Amino acid sequence: MPTTSGTAGYRSDAKHRALLRTAHDVAEDLAADAIGRDQAGRQPIDEKVRLREAGLLAALTPPRPGRGADWRTGCAVIREIATADSSVGDVLARHYVHTWSGRFYASRHQATSLEEASVREQWLWTGAVRTPAPDDTDGPDLALRPRNNGYVLNGRRFVDAAVAVADQIVVDAVCVVTGDVLVVRIPPSARGVTIEPAHDRLGQRVAGAGEVVLDRVAIAPGQVLGRGPHDEESTAPFTALAEPALRLALCHVGLGIVEGALTETRDLSRGGRAHRLPGEDPDLLLTYGELASAAQTATAVVDRATEVMAQALDTSTRLDAEEPAGVTALVATAETVTSKAALHITARVLELADAPGLDRFWRNARVLTAQRPIAHRLRSIGEHYLNGSHRAVAAAFR
Known part of the structure; x- marks a missing residue:
């Protein structure tokens, strides 16, 4: 039936x-x-x-x-x-x-x-696909050289998570003959691949960040996913969703940090193991109200961006050239609100309780947000709002 x-x-x-x-x-x-x-x-x-x-x-x-x-x-x-x-x-x-x-x-x-x-x-899966930068004059860090059946890949690239344990690593590289940007996938077990894990990170210590070093790694035709854009103007509408999709997914990680920090601190307060007890300090209720409101505001903005992204991904090939810019601007707004909330809340909870491991929330939030400066995102949001620019909001897709 x-x-x-x-x-x-x-x-x-x-x-x-x-x-x-x-x-x-x-x-x-x-x-x-x-x-x-x-x-x-x-x-x-x-x-x-x-x-x-x-x-x-x-x-x-x-x-x-x-x-x-x-x-x-x-x-x-x-x-x-x-x-x-x-x-x-x-x-x-x-x-x-x-x-x-x-x-x-x-x-x-x-x-x-x-x-x-x-x-x-x-x-x-993991990866580090970079957004084209018009002011990049250093040349490609990953270079492909054609050979009879595929390419040879050389260079090194920092990957923010799972670099030593992933089964597939997705990166972009420049063909030294044609100048084309190609997106390829690499099994870390391939010959010529070396992993250099990052040690003693401030936060996100278990994420498995590190550098992948590629020395004459053979890339078969089936490992080439397709062409990456040379610049923002040449990006296909659906491909333009790749970078903001990752940034939005990481916003949900930021919300997880916020929720985890608030829940753990609340449990300490309820259990009488915080600096101040609810019955003894009415101002504590004000503090928790402020923090809970900040968390709920960030959640509302991220959820809206998530819904709009879901609709764009469902639309797929029917996207027009302008839609990804609106999605990207909304994602940038979600990033901005979430970053501020995560850094503020995880710092404030340290004033409310002193328990082993509570500092990890601030450290994790700090590392998660460090590579995406708020001022840069706000300028991009302002440009989209004021000028209706269809350019993507620039940020590294890692």
């Missing part, structure tokens, strides 16, 4: 709830030893196993009939995990967005094949 729209909606809702239940269970598991793992600061090897065994790596891929997760559900899962451990939320956010790389850059057939392989093999 044909599936009615109501049945399809029910099934979608049921899948959404099931994924969130799984994410909640994984989050509880991660929360139990979050402080110890943060202090150890090791590569997320065990964390990858937890995500894979729970089925989240296969589940958080682009939606197709019978598999994958729609944008709203994927972001909800990321936020749930990030509330317990923002480093793992970071890993999952980058994984989910980079599994969309086939749709952003490749042909429909290649994207389908990649997504099927990712689900079947339960690949963990």
Whole structure:
């Protein structure tokens, strides 16, 4: 019997709830030893196993009939995990967005094949695809040289998460012969690939950041996803969503940090282990009211951007040239509000309680927001609002 729209909606809702239940269970598991793992600061090897065994790596891929997760559900899962451990939320956010790389850059057939392989093999994805910068005069850090069957790739690139444990790393590189920007995927186990993990990070210590060094790495034709844009003006509308999609997913990681910090501090206050007790200091209620309001404001802005992004991703090839700019401006607004809320709230909770590990929320928020200056985003938002510019809001897609 044909599936009615109501049945399809029910099934979608049921899948959404099931994924969130799984994410909640994984989050509880991660929360139990979050402080110890943060202090150890090791590569997320065990964390990858937890995500894979729970089925989240296969589940958080682009939606197709019978598999994958729609944008709203994927972001909800990321936020749930990030509330317990923002480093793992970071890993999952980058994984989910980079599994969309086939749709952003490749042909429909290649994207389908990649997504099927990712689900079947339960690949963990990461990457560092950069937005074209008009003032970049240093030349490409990754260079491709054609050979008889494919390319040879040389250079080095910093990757913000899962660099040593990922199964696929997505990067852009410049062909030294044609000048074309190509987006390629690299298995870290390939010959010529060396990983240099970042040690002693201030925050996001378990995310697994580091540098990938590429020395004459063979790139087969099937590893080339497609052409990247030379500049913002030449970016295809759907491809233009790639960078803001990652930034928005990371906003959900920031919301997870906020929620985790507030929840842990609230529990300390209720348990009588904070500097000030609710019954003894009425001003404490004012403080919590302020912090909760800031968190709810950030959540509302991010949720709106998430809904608009979901609609744009659903629209796919029917996007016009102007729509991605509006989405990107809204994402920049979400980033701005979330960054301010995360840094403010995680600093303030340290004044309310003094407990082991509470500082990790501020450290994680600081590292997560450091590479995206608020002033730069505000100027881009202002340009879009004032001039209706269709240029994308510039920021590194990492």
